[in-house]
Amino acid sequence: MxxxxxxxxxxxxxxxxxxxxxxxxxxxxxxxxxxxxxxxxxxxxxxxxxxxxxxxxxxxxxxxxxxxxxxxxxxxxxxxxxxxxxxxxxxxxxxxxxxxxxxxxxRHSPQSATPYTHCAAGQDVITRMVRSNTQSTVIDAAENILDATHTHFTHKGLLRGLSSKRVLVDVTVTGGDGWVEACYTGEDKQQGVVSRTLEGTRTKTIGRFRAPGIAELEYWGPDGLTLATTFHLRQASPDRVEGIGWLIGPNTGIGAQIKALAFKPMFKLALHQDRRVLSSASRNAALWPDAKPVLGPLDFLRNDIAAIMSGRLPDCAETPRIHQIQL
Ligand code: FES
Ligand SMILES: [Fe+2]
Structure with missing residues (x-):
């Protein structure tokens, strides 16, 4: 050898x-x-x-x-x-x-009569739609969308500021049949380009997974929802995930229309950045089919998403969890 x-x-x-x-x-x-x-x-x-x-x-x-x-x-x-x-x-x-x-x-999901679309359906909002396509699995792609901790690295400058300053944030994880969500409170407004351009004061952030493969993010301010995305992910082939998503903002007039124009290209850039790490992980997973990813101390949703995807009730449905992290 x-x-x-x-x-x-x-x-x-x-x-x-x-x-x-x-x-x-x-x-x-x-x-x-x-x-x-x-x-x-x-x-x-x-x-x-x-x-x-x-x-x-x-x-x-x-x-x-x-x-x-x-x-x-x-x-x-x-x-x-x-x-x-x-x-x-x-x-x-x-x-x-x-x-x-x-x-x-x-050297060595029960099916409902009408499909769920996005988190602000039926409300007075402005939406833009996007498609995505990544070499990955649904669980990895969904977790990626809902994972706040990677933004400091994968999206430095875009979703996060260039400094590595962090603030202590409370995370409450709740769930039920076919869903889990993490609610973040105590955050500073993020210093990345997206937040500075599109957001006001932030009061809470919610990341939610719904069966069978829906990942959504909601940013809330004192007057309600300021920005949201809902992404429907599916396994198109063994190593490719395709997504259909909505970018959502409140319809507050002309300013909102301008923000909506800016949101899509910035979102696409974020998707591009995520695609790089996800395809990197997928390539390595193919090289090590038996490699089991380590569950890190900040991976709040991974097991719950896996449970939901296999038709089980997430653990947090029994006992909500509260974490404190430096975000
Ligand atoms: S630190 Fe998360 S994949 Fe390496
Ligand atoms: Fe990301």
Whole structure:
């Protein structure tokens, strides 16, 4: 087996400040310069299986581009941004690595009469429709839409400000037959371009999943709904998810029409950013069919979405959960 031997995989000068992905016997490996020297890790974040090589090297550690988990030269998880307690025991496999003569070497739903459309149906709202298409699964794509913690990384500047300032937020998770929702209160208005352009004061945010594959986000201000999206996702083929969605804003006159014009392109940019991490995770999932994603301490909805998708009542239907996070 070739992986028992030292294999030349890159030139030393290929590995500068950015991580580099190399393949060895079908296995992707990420090379980067850690605090204690050149490091080779299996190129797969244990959290959602995203390619670590799509992230960056910061303070001698590699940072995943999805939620920012960090891994040092030993492959151990050293940070879960936003989480204050014990770190998950997740680690990435390390490979032996050395440099010689300028080269790098490594070794090993009941149906209802009329379909549900969107969260503000029947109200005086302005809507724009969008289509999407991503290499992923419905559960991963739905979770992605409802996951507030990835916005700091995947959507920096767009949905979040450029600073990494966070605020303590309360999250209440409730659910019932065929639905689960997370309600966020205590947030600052987000500093990204979208919020600064389209939103006023924010009082609460709701992320909701409905059977069979509907993900919706609602942003509420003191006078009611300020912005919302409802996305219907379906598994078009084993590795492709297609979505039909509504972008929704209150009909408050001419200003609202202008905002609606701006919302769609910004939303499409966000979709593009999400597509990158989702397809990255999907590619790695195909390489490791048995790899089980780690449930992180901030993944509030994953198990409930999975329960609903398999026709079971989500756990939170019995006991609502309250979390506090730095968002
Ligand atoms: S931090 Fe890597 S996939 Fe979430
Ligand atoms: Fe996203």
């Amino acid at each position: 070739t992986s028992d031997h030292w294999q030349a995989v890159a030139l030393s000068k290929d590995i500068g400040r950015k991580p580099l992905r190399v393949m060895l016997d079908g296995t992707p490996i990420v090379l980067f310069r850690a605090t204690d020297g050149l490091t080779a890790l299996t190129d797969r974040c244990p959290h959602r299986l995203v390619e670590l090589s799509k992230g960056r090297v910061i303070d001698g550690e590699i940072e995943c581009p999805y939620h920012g988990w960090r891994f040092g030269g030993s492959g151990q998880c050293t940070a879960v941004p936003g989480h204050a307690g014990n770190l998950p025991k997740a680690r990435v496999k390390t490979w032996q690595v050395c440099e010689k003569d300028g080269a790098v070497f490594i």
